[in-house]
Amino acid sequence: MRNLIILSFLLLSCFGNSQETLHELLKIHNKERIxxxxxxxxxxxxxxxxxLDAREFKEYNVSHLEDAIHVGYDNFDLDTVIKSLPDTTSTIVVYCSVGIRSEDIAEQLKKKGYTNxxxxxxxxxxxxxxxxxxxxSEEKETDHVHAYSKDWSKWLLKGIKIYE
Structure with missing residues:
Protein backbone atom coordinates (compact mmCIF):
# COMPACT_ATOMS: atom_id res chain seq x y z
CA MET A 1 0.00 0.00 0.00
CA ARG A 2 2.82 2.39 0.87
CA ASN A 3 4.41 1.82 -2.55
CA LEU A 4 1.08 2.56 -4.24
CA ILE A 5 0.80 5.87 -2.39
CA ILE A 6 4.38 6.82 -3.33
CA LEU A 7 3.78 5.83 -6.97
CA SER A 8 0.55 7.86 -7.03
CA PHE A 9 2.35 10.89 -5.59
CA LEU A 10 5.15 10.61 -8.16
CA LEU A 11 2.69 10.31 -11.04
CA LEU A 12 0.73 13.33 -9.85
CA SER A 13 3.94 15.28 -9.39
CA CYS A 14 5.11 14.51 -12.91
CA PHE A 15 1.85 14.62 -14.85
CA GLY A 16 -0.79 16.19 -12.67
CA ASN A 17 0.91 19.52 -12.20
CA SER A 18 0.25 21.13 -15.55
CA GLN A 19 0.16 24.63 -14.05
CA GLU A 20 2.27 26.66 -16.42
CA THR A 21 3.68 30.08 -15.76
CA LEU A 22 2.07 33.17 -17.22
CA HIS A 23 5.01 33.47 -19.61
CA GLU A 24 4.42 29.89 -20.82
CA LEU A 25 0.69 30.52 -21.19
CA LEU A 26 1.26 33.58 -23.36
CA LYS A 27 3.87 31.75 -25.43
CA ILE A 28 1.27 29.05 -26.18
CA HIS A 29 -1.53 31.46 -27.15
CA ASN A 30 0.31 34.43 -28.67
CA LYS A 31 2.42 34.87 -31.78
CA GLU A 32 4.47 37.54 -29.99
CA ARG A 33 4.59 39.89 -32.99
CA ILE A 34 3.60 42.71 -30.64
CA LEU A 52 -7.03 50.49 -24.93
CA ASP A 53 -9.10 47.90 -23.07
CA ALA A 54 -9.75 44.92 -25.36
CA ARG A 55 -12.20 43.17 -23.03
CA GLU A 56 -15.96 43.06 -23.29
CA PHE A 57 -17.98 45.97 -21.89
CA LYS A 58 -19.23 43.98 -18.87
CA GLU A 59 -15.59 43.30 -17.93
CA TYR A 60 -14.61 46.94 -18.43
CA ASN A 61 -17.51 48.14 -16.27
CA VAL A 62 -16.39 46.00 -13.33
CA SER A 63 -12.87 47.44 -13.48
CA HIS A 64 -10.36 48.94 -15.85
CA LEU A 65 -7.10 50.84 -15.81
CA GLU A 66 -7.39 54.57 -15.20
CA ASP A 67 -8.18 56.55 -18.37
CA ALA A 68 -8.45 53.38 -20.47
CA ILE A 69 -10.60 53.54 -23.59
CA HIS A 70 -12.90 50.58 -24.07
CA VAL A 71 -12.52 49.11 -27.57
CA GLY A 72 -13.79 45.60 -26.89
CA TYR A 73 -12.90 42.39 -28.62
CA ASP A 74 -15.94 40.63 -30.10
CA ASN A 75 -17.28 43.90 -31.51
CA PHE A 76 -13.95 45.68 -32.01
CA ASP A 77 -14.29 48.37 -34.70
CA LEU A 78 -10.92 49.27 -36.16
CA ASP A 79 -12.31 52.20 -38.15
CA THR A 80 -13.68 53.84 -34.98
CA VAL A 81 -10.30 53.54 -33.28
CA ILE A 82 -8.49 54.95 -36.32
CA LYS A 83 -10.82 57.96 -36.36
CA SER A 84 -10.32 58.64 -32.65
CA LEU A 85 -6.55 58.03 -32.72
CA PRO A 86 -5.29 59.47 -36.01
CA ASP A 87 -1.64 59.79 -34.88
CA THR A 88 -0.10 56.45 -35.85
CA THR A 89 3.05 57.28 -33.88
CA SER A 90 1.25 57.55 -30.53
CA THR A 91 2.30 55.07 -27.88
CA ILE A 92 -0.60 52.67 -27.43
CA VAL A 93 -0.86 49.91 -24.84
CA VAL A 94 -3.60 47.35 -25.38
CA TYR A 95 -4.67 45.10 -22.52
CA CYS A 96 -7.22 42.44 -21.67
CA SER A 97 -7.42 39.92 -18.82
CA VAL A 98 -4.01 38.28 -19.33
CA GLY A 99 -2.73 39.47 -22.71
CA ILE A 100 -4.19 37.15 -25.34
CA ARG A 101 -7.15 39.08 -26.78
CA SER A 102 -5.12 42.29 -26.56
CA GLU A 103 -2.48 40.86 -28.87
CA ASP A 104 -5.11 40.31 -31.57
CA ILE A 105 -6.32 43.91 -31.29
CA ALA A 106 -2.75 45.25 -31.22
CA GLU A 107 -1.90 43.28 -34.37
CA GLN A 108 -4.83 44.90 -36.19
CA LEU A 109 -3.53 48.34 -35.19
CA LYS A 110 -0.01 47.45 -36.31
CA LYS A 111 -1.31 46.28 -39.71
CA LYS A 112 -2.98 49.70 -40.12
CA GLY A 113 0.33 51.49 -39.62
CA TYR A 114 0.48 52.18 -35.88
CA THR A 115 4.15 51.99 -34.98
CA ASN A 116 4.27 52.14 -31.16
CA SER A 137 -17.69 52.32 -14.17
CA GLU A 138 -18.04 55.35 -11.85
CA GLU A 139 -14.25 55.92 -12.06
CA LYS A 140 -13.83 55.04 -8.39
CA GLU A 141 -11.04 52.74 -7.24
CA THR A 142 -12.24 49.18 -6.67
CA ASP A 143 -10.92 45.78 -5.66
CA HIS A 144 -13.34 44.02 -8.02
CA VAL A 145 -11.90 42.54 -11.18
CA HIS A 146 -13.87 40.67 -13.81
CA ALA A 147 -12.21 37.24 -13.79
CA TYR A 148 -13.40 36.33 -17.33
CA SER A 149 -14.01 32.66 -16.44
CA LYS A 150 -13.34 30.13 -13.69
CA ASP A 151 -10.47 28.65 -15.76
CA TRP A 152 -8.74 31.97 -16.41
CA SER A 153 -9.35 33.31 -12.91
CA LYS A 154 -6.42 31.28 -11.57
CA TRP A 155 -4.15 34.02 -12.95
CA LEU A 156 -5.86 36.68 -10.81
CA LEU A 157 -4.20 36.41 -7.41
CA LYS A 158 -5.41 39.64 -5.79
CA GLY A 159 -8.70 41.49 -5.71
CA ILE A 160 -12.26 40.22 -5.66
CA LYS A 161 -13.13 38.00 -8.60
CA ILE A 162 -16.36 38.87 -10.41
CA TYR A 163 -17.85 36.57 -13.07
CA GLU A 164 -21.09 38.33 -14.11
Whole structure:
Protein backbone atom coordinates (compact mmCIF):
# COMPACT_ATOMS: atom_id res chain seq x y z
CA MET A 1 0.00 0.00 0.00
CA ARG A 2 2.82 2.39 0.87
CA ASN A 3 4.41 1.82 -2.55
CA LEU A 4 1.08 2.56 -4.24
CA ILE A 5 0.80 5.87 -2.39
CA ILE A 6 4.38 6.82 -3.33
CA LEU A 7 3.78 5.83 -6.97
CA SER A 8 0.55 7.86 -7.03
CA PHE A 9 2.35 10.89 -5.59
CA LEU A 10 5.15 10.61 -8.16
CA LEU A 11 2.69 10.31 -11.04
CA LEU A 12 0.73 13.33 -9.85
CA SER A 13 3.94 15.28 -9.39
CA CYS A 14 5.11 14.51 -12.91
CA PHE A 15 1.85 14.62 -14.85
CA GLY A 16 -0.79 16.19 -12.67
CA ASN A 17 0.91 19.52 -12.20
CA SER A 18 0.25 21.13 -15.55
CA GLN A 19 0.16 24.63 -14.05
CA GLU A 20 2.27 26.66 -16.42
CA THR A 21 3.68 30.08 -15.76
CA LEU A 22 2.07 33.17 -17.22
CA HIS A 23 5.01 33.47 -19.61
CA GLU A 24 4.42 29.89 -20.82
CA LEU A 25 0.69 30.52 -21.19
CA LEU A 26 1.26 33.58 -23.36
CA LYS A 27 3.87 31.75 -25.43
CA ILE A 28 1.27 29.05 -26.18
CA HIS A 29 -1.53 31.46 -27.15
CA ASN A 30 0.31 34.43 -28.67
CA LYS A 31 2.42 34.87 -31.78
CA GLU A 32 4.47 37.54 -29.99
CA ARG A 33 4.59 39.89 -32.99
CA ILE A 34 3.60 42.71 -30.64
CA UNK A 35 6.16 43.69 -28.00
CA UNK A 36 5.12 43.38 -24.38
CA UNK A 37 5.27 46.15 -21.83
CA UNK A 38 5.40 45.16 -18.17
CA UNK A 39 2.93 46.49 -15.64
CA UNK A 40 5.85 48.02 -13.75
CA UNK A 41 7.02 49.94 -16.82
CA UNK A 42 3.50 51.10 -17.66
CA UNK A 43 3.02 52.33 -14.08
CA UNK A 44 6.12 54.52 -14.23
CA UNK A 45 5.26 58.24 -14.36
CA UNK A 46 7.37 58.76 -17.48
CA UNK A 47 5.35 56.24 -19.48
CA UNK A 48 2.85 58.26 -21.44
CA UNK A 49 0.57 55.92 -23.34
CA UNK A 50 -2.96 55.66 -24.63
CA UNK A 51 -4.60 52.64 -22.98
CA LEU A 52 -7.03 50.49 -24.93
CA ASP A 53 -9.10 47.90 -23.07
CA ALA A 54 -9.75 44.92 -25.36
CA ARG A 55 -12.20 43.17 -23.03
CA GLU A 56 -15.96 43.06 -23.29
CA PHE A 57 -17.98 45.97 -21.89
CA LYS A 58 -19.23 43.98 -18.87
CA GLU A 59 -15.59 43.30 -17.93
CA TYR A 60 -14.61 46.94 -18.43
CA ASN A 61 -17.51 48.14 -16.27
CA VAL A 62 -16.39 46.00 -13.33
CA SER A 63 -12.87 47.44 -13.48
CA HIS A 64 -10.36 48.94 -15.85
CA LEU A 65 -7.10 50.84 -15.81
CA GLU A 66 -7.39 54.57 -15.20
CA ASP A 67 -8.18 56.55 -18.37
CA ALA A 68 -8.45 53.38 -20.47
CA ILE A 69 -10.60 53.54 -23.59
CA HIS A 70 -12.90 50.58 -24.07
CA VAL A 71 -12.52 49.11 -27.57
CA GLY A 72 -13.79 45.60 -26.89
CA TYR A 73 -12.90 42.39 -28.62
CA ASP A 74 -15.94 40.63 -30.10
CA ASN A 75 -17.28 43.90 -31.51
CA PHE A 76 -13.95 45.68 -32.01
CA ASP A 77 -14.29 48.37 -34.70
CA LEU A 78 -10.92 49.27 -36.16
CA ASP A 79 -12.31 52.20 -38.15
CA THR A 80 -13.68 53.84 -34.98
CA VAL A 81 -10.30 53.54 -33.28
CA ILE A 82 -8.49 54.95 -36.32
CA LYS A 83 -10.82 57.96 -36.36
CA SER A 84 -10.32 58.64 -32.65
CA LEU A 85 -6.55 58.03 -32.72
CA PRO A 86 -5.29 59.47 -36.01
CA ASP A 87 -1.64 59.79 -34.88
CA THR A 88 -0.10 56.45 -35.85
CA THR A 89 3.05 57.28 -33.88
CA SER A 90 1.25 57.55 -30.53
CA THR A 91 2.30 55.07 -27.88
CA ILE A 92 -0.60 52.67 -27.43
CA VAL A 93 -0.86 49.91 -24.84
CA VAL A 94 -3.60 47.35 -25.38
CA TYR A 95 -4.67 45.10 -22.52
CA CYS A 96 -7.22 42.44 -21.67
CA SER A 97 -7.42 39.92 -18.82
CA VAL A 98 -4.01 38.28 -19.33
CA GLY A 99 -2.73 39.47 -22.71
CA ILE A 100 -4.19 37.15 -25.34
CA ARG A 101 -7.15 39.08 -26.78
CA SER A 102 -5.12 42.29 -26.56
CA GLU A 103 -2.48 40.86 -28.87
CA ASP A 104 -5.11 40.31 -31.57
CA ILE A 105 -6.32 43.91 -31.29
CA ALA A 106 -2.75 45.25 -31.22
CA GLU A 107 -1.90 43.28 -34.37
CA GLN A 108 -4.83 44.90 -36.19
CA LEU A 109 -3.53 48.34 -35.19
CA LYS A 110 -0.01 47.45 -36.31
CA LYS A 111 -1.31 46.28 -39.71
CA LYS A 112 -2.98 49.70 -40.12
CA GLY A 113 0.33 51.49 -39.62
CA TYR A 114 0.48 52.18 -35.88
CA THR A 115 4.15 51.99 -34.98
CA ASN A 116 4.27 52.14 -31.16
CA UNK A 117 1.79 49.49 -30.08
CA UNK A 118 2.41 47.31 -27.02
CA UNK A 119 0.63 44.43 -25.33
CA UNK A 120 0.40 44.65 -21.52
CA UNK A 121 2.07 41.49 -20.24
CA UNK A 122 -0.38 39.70 -17.96
CA UNK A 123 -3.14 42.24 -18.62
CA UNK A 124 -5.34 43.66 -15.92
CA UNK A 125 -4.79 40.52 -13.82
CA UNK A 126 -1.05 41.17 -13.58
CA UNK A 127 -1.76 44.87 -12.99
CA UNK A 128 -3.97 44.04 -10.00
CA UNK A 129 -1.59 41.29 -8.80
CA UNK A 130 1.06 44.02 -8.49
CA UNK A 131 -1.25 46.18 -6.35
CA UNK A 132 -1.85 48.84 -8.98
CA UNK A 133 -5.29 50.47 -8.84
CA UNK A 134 -8.26 49.63 -11.03
CA UNK A 135 -11.42 51.68 -11.45
CA UNK A 136 -15.09 50.85 -11.81
CA SER A 137 -17.69 52.32 -14.17
CA GLU A 138 -18.04 55.35 -11.85
CA GLU A 139 -14.25 55.92 -12.06
CA LYS A 140 -13.83 55.04 -8.39
CA GLU A 141 -11.04 52.74 -7.24
CA THR A 142 -12.24 49.18 -6.67
CA ASP A 143 -10.92 45.78 -5.66
CA HIS A 144 -13.34 44.02 -8.02
CA VAL A 145 -11.90 42.54 -11.18
CA HIS A 146 -13.87 40.67 -13.81
CA ALA A 147 -12.21 37.24 -13.79
CA TYR A 148 -13.40 36.33 -17.33
CA SER A 149 -14.01 32.66 -16.44
CA LYS A 150 -13.34 30.13 -13.69
CA ASP A 151 -10.47 28.65 -15.76
CA TRP A 152 -8.74 31.97 -16.41
CA SER A 153 -9.35 33.31 -12.91
CA LYS A 154 -6.42 31.28 -11.57
CA TRP A 155 -4.15 34.02 -12.95
CA LEU A 156 -5.86 36.68 -10.81
CA LEU A 157 -4.20 36.41 -7.41
CA LYS A 158 -5.41 39.64 -5.79
CA GLY A 159 -8.70 41.49 -5.71
CA ILE A 160 -12.26 40.22 -5.66
CA LYS A 161 -13.13 38.00 -8.60
CA ILE A 162 -16.36 38.87 -10.41
CA TYR A 163 -17.85 36.57 -13.07
CA GLU A 164 -21.09 38.33 -14.11
Missing amino acids: PYISVQELAMPKTNAIL VYNLFGGIFEWKNNNFPVYN
